[in-house]
Amino acid sequence: xRQSQLFTKTRREAPKDEVAKNAQLLIRAxxxxxxxxxxxxxxxxxxxxxxxxxxxxREEMNAIGGQEVTLTALQQKETWEPTDxxxxxKVDVWFKTQLKNGTELGLSVTHEAALTKLMKDFIxxxxxxxxxxxxxxxxxxxxxxxxxxxxxxxxFIMKDLYSFSxxxxxxxxxxxxxxxxYVRIFDRLGLGGTTYLTFASGGMxxxxxxxxxxxxxxxxxxxxVHEGKRIAVNKExxxxxxxxxxxxxxxxxxxxKAVEVGNIxxxxxxxxxxxxxxxxxxEGKPQATVMGSYGIGPGRxxxxxxxxxxxxxxxxxxxxxxxxxxxxIALFDEQGTVKKAADDLYEKLTKQGIEVLYDDRDAGxxxxxxxxxxxxxxxxxxxxEKTLAKGEIEVKDRLTGKVEMIAFL
Amino acid sequence: xRQSQLFTKTRREAPKDEVAKNAQLLIRAxxxxxxxxxxxxxxxxxxxxxxxxxxxxREEMNAIGGQEVTLTALQQKETWEPTDxxxxxKVDVWFKTQLKNGTELGLSVTHEAALTKLMKDFIxxxxxxxxxxxxxxxxxxxxxxxxxxxxxxxxFIMKDLYSFSxxxxxxxxxxxxxxxxYVRIFDRLGLGGTTYLTFASGGMxxxxxxxxxxxxxxxxxxxxVHEGKRIAVNKExxxxxxxxxxxxxxxxxxxxKAVEVGNIxxxxxxxxxxxxxxxxxxEGKPQATVMGSYGIGPGRxxxxxxxxxxxxxxxxxxxxxxxxxxxxIALFDEQGTVKKAADDLYEKLTKQGIEVLYDDRDAGxxxxxxxxxxxxxxxxxxxxEKTLAKGEIEVKDRLTGKVEMIAFL
Numbered sequence: 001x002r003q004s005q006l007f008t009k010t011r012r013e014a015p016k017d018e019v020a021k022n023a024q025l026l027i028r029a030x031x032x033x034x035x036x037x038x039x040x041x042x043x044x045x046x047x048x049x050x051x052x053x054x055x056x057x058r059e060e061m062n063a064i065g066g067q068e069v070t071l072t073a074l075q076q077k078e079t080w081e082p083t084d085x086x087x088x089x090k091v092d093v094w095f096k097t098q099l100k101n102g103t104e105l106g107l108s109v110t111h112e113a114a115l116t117k118l119m120k121d122f123i124x125x126x127x128x129x130x131x132x133x134x135x136x137x138x139x140x141x142x143x144x145x146x147x148x149x150x151x152x153x154x155x156f157i158m159k160d161l162y163s164f165s166x167x168x169x170x171x172x173x174x175x176x177x178x179x180x181x182y183v184r185i186f187d188r189l190g191l192g193g194t195t196y197l198t199f200a201s202g203g204m205x206x207x208x209x210x211x212x213x214x215x216x217x218x219x220x221x222x223x224x225v226h227e228g229k230r231i232a233v234n235k236e237x238x239x240x241x242x243x244x245x246x247x248x249x250x251x252x253x254x255x256x257k258a259v260e261v262g263n264i265x266x267x268x269x270x271x272x273x274x275x276x277x278x279x280x281x282x283e284g285k286p287q288a289t290v291m292g293s294y295g296i297g298p299g300r301x302x303x304x305x306x307x308x309x310x311x312x313x314x315x316x317x318x319x320x321x322x323x324x325x326x327x328x329i330a331l332f333d334e335q336g337t338v339k340k341a342a343d344d345l346y347e348k349l350t351k352q353g354i355e356v357l358y359d360d361r362d363a364g365x366x367x368x369x370x371x372x373x374x375x376x377x378x379x380x381x382x383x384x385e386k387t388l389a390k391g392e393i394e395v396k397d398r399l400t401g402k403v404e405m406i407a408f409l
Numbered sequence: 410x411r412q413s414q415l416f417t418k419t420r421r422e423a424p425k426d427e428v429a430k431n432a433q434l435l436i437r438a439x440x441x442x443x444x445x446x447x448x449x450x451x452x453x454x455x456x457x458x459x460x461x462x463x464x465x466x467r468e469e470m471n472a473i474g475g476q477e478v479t480l481t482a483l484q485q486k487e488t489w490e491p492t493d494x495x496x497x498x499k500v501d502v503w504f505k506t507q508l509k510n511g512t513e514l515g516l517s518v519t520h521e522a523a524l525t526k527l528m529k530d531f532i533x534x535x536x537x538x539x540x541x542x543x544x545x546x547x548x549x550x551x552x553x554x555x556x557x558x559x560x561x562x563x564x565f566i567m568k569d570l571y572s573f574s575x576x577x578x579x580x581x582x583x584x585x586x587x588x589x590x591y592v593r594i595f596d597r598l599g600l601g602g603t604t605y606l607t608f609a610s611g612g613m614x615x616x617x618x619x620x621x622x623x624x625x626x627x628x629x630x631x632x633x634v635h636e637g638k639r640i641a642v643n644k645e646x647x648x649x650x651x652x653x654x655x656x657x658x659x660x661x662x663x664x665x666k667a668v669e670v671g672n673i674x675x676x677x678x679x680x681x682x683x684x685x686x687x688x689x690x691x692e693g694k695p696q697a698t699v700m701g702s703y704g705i706g707p708g709r710x711x712x713x714x715x716x717x718x719x720x721x722x723x724x725x726x727x728x729x730x731x732x733x734x735x736x737x738i739a740l741f742d743e744q745g746t747v748k749k750a751a752d753d754l755y756e757k758l759t760k761q762g763i764e765v766l767y768d769d770r771d772a773g774x775x776x777x778x779x780x781x782x783x784x785x786x787x788x789x790x791x792x793x794e795k796t797l798a799k800g801e802i803e804v805k806d807r808l809t810g811k812v813e814m815i816a817f818l
Binding site for chain 2: 008011030035041044065069074075096099100105138143
């Protein structure tokens with residue numbers, strides 16, 4: 001894309017009321033726009049990144065047998081009452097609204113109950129199980145405070161997958177597959193090195209649930225990391241019994257601030273019992289369906305990447321989700337020679353299928369380099385009178401700062 | 410995809426309270442799920458169709474210079490008051506809600522005002538114009554009645570593009586391009602033959618706006634079609650002056666029921682004046698930005714296609730947006746010969762990049778054919794003992810019913 005055509009511009013300052021680094025950088029670089037506290041629009045560059053994150057997650061969900069749907073934001077009281085989740089005192093982040101006839105509705109905060117109800121139309125026999133259903137869908141959460149940028153929003157896209165299994169053993173086998181898929185996802189998103197499989201309380205139906213926690217000072221959680229085993233425990237399960245079971249000693253653990261970028265947990269039969277999702281086994285006997293829940297917030301992941309991969313000049317995207325692979329910067333001369341060469345190079349790279357943001361604006365080198373550092377595309381190609389004289393392109397790596405000259409393509 | 414893995418099943422009956430043909434067929438075939446009146450979830454087959462419709466629209470919007478964003482559903486009063494659109498008496502389809510601190514919020518019914526406000530961050534000079542910005546985003550409309558299935562929903566995805574131009578001439582040139590893009594979109598979606606460019610009232614800033622109306626008995630609008638010119642006028646502009654201007658005679662017009670699948674209109678400076686979106690011209694003088702609005706509802710389009718392309722057996726998708734290109738149906742024999750041949754064929758077709766739904770279920774021919782007619786994939790490949798004996802595949806066209814035998818691949 002030609003940067004002269006991009007309608008967004010960088011800005012020197014973020015809004016004064018924006019305290020989160022991720023939102024400050026993303027707003028300054030033109031990735032997102034703050035509609036109100038905790039509510040952000042995604043601009044062209046931001047939507048490209050968000051969609052790439054979604055693409056990685058989708059591939060991994062499809063690879064473990066997930067089938068994609070889109071459920072609805074508008075939710076009826078009847079769906080949520082059987083699991084005692086309608087009352088604002090029990091679920092304290094509801095946005096409620098109503099139909100013209102006064103019927104009260106809620107905006108989805110999650111979808112376990114809604115999907116369980118839906119699946120009653122399709123699951124009646126053991127032959128219909130297992131089933132793995134997921135979506136990328138907008139959740140609404142009426143957070144009292146929303147000061148963490150896109151890491152904690154009042155309106156955000158969530159990938160939520162729910163598993164429906166015949167029995168605990170079938171559930172556990174899928175749960176393990178999902179856990180491995182999550183490890184692959186965070187590796188591919190450039191968060192592998194800083195993200196820990198974290199043991200958390202399992203609730204009624206299993207000993208543990210699992211969080212994926214990325215270490216960052218911007219995190220709202222405290223975790224206790226065992227670097228040797230690449231695992232962590234959260235506060236609620238930091239006790240002698242759990243430490244013994246995990247084979248780690250208290251003195252080996254290091255307390256770190258972290259943000260929960262994903263979580264997986266066993267729901268057991270809580271939702272299927274409450275909403276009546278049973279199936280008939282091979283003998284015709286009714287059985288409860290065993291469920292699990294598997295969440296990742298692509299926006300939160302994007303915010304976390306900015307928090308953990310940025311410097312005082314701006315963002316440093318990993319290649320897998322950068323809005324463009326190459327930032328081509330032309331430092332124009334008066335004769336138009338550089339412009340012509342850079343135009344040609346842009347066409348050539350684009351034809352090769354390389355995603356290029358081409359800074360073809362009438363602007364000085366300082367502005368172009370500053371904007372490029374802020375926007376954070378992994379590779380910068382610089383074409384100038386000087387590089388052209390040698391028949392070369394200067395290539396700079398945004399992460400390492402390493403510069404090398406390559407032959408003009 | 411193997412149909413034995415697909416978690417949805419067809420059903421004989423639609424919900425009793427569902428009166429719209431599009432929703433009846435889409436629910437029976439497993440494309441959508443009715444959460445409540447006017448609120449539908451998209452199941453795997455339905456999401457495939459919806460995403461293909463979105464893909465076609467996106468290509469055409471990018472081709473005319475559109476840049477994609479995603480704005481937010483949660484909206485503040487302050488954004489809507491300057492254009493007098495906050496009051497429920499003025500805009501009667503609001504869903505309102507509130508933050509924990511009591512601040513009133515609305516759920517987006519449209520985005521002219523929100524985007525105009527956003528663009529103030531990016532438009533200050535004539536150099537920043539024109540700009541064309543669009544999104545596929547969920548709208549909420551608190552309709553009193555919602556009986557038209559996915560043709561009129563309370564929660565639905567809308568493609569809305571807004572144009573920002575320096576002056577009326579620049580606006581008109583883009584408006585014309587957008588009109589042509591819409592013609593291409595409906596052609597590609599299989600609605601070309603039944604969709605009419607329909608002249609409607611232009612409001613304050615232009616003589617006409619333009620609706621794209623598809624003729625169907627399920628439509629809520631009445632239009633007056635001139636078949637020779639492939640245009641129509643709606644009721645509000647059916648007068649002698651307009652007929653003269655369009656060069657048509659009243660007696661040449663035929664009244665038809667139709668549904669509005671798209672609309673484009675000039676907003677003039679209504680929003681930019683009210684919200685203060687001005688730019689400085691080459692002389693440094695402030696000027697008002699001229700705007701236009703261009704909408705299509707992909708879900709409404711999908712519903713309209715079902716209304717206009719279905720028979721008593723089910724849906725008949727056009728190739729461009731069918732969930733799969735081929736429905737491969739294997740009529741198993743006891744020896745497993747057909748299964749093996751069909752498995753191989755499925756692998757082969759899939760490797761060639763052909764999207765195949767493979768009915769590999771243990772079910773009889775009647776059930777498989779009935780489901781296939783209902784689901785409505787354009788080409789049906791049948792493999793049975795009989796066809797294998799001849800080294801052939803029976804290919805049936807869902808639209809024409811024409812059957813031909815081709816050599817086994």
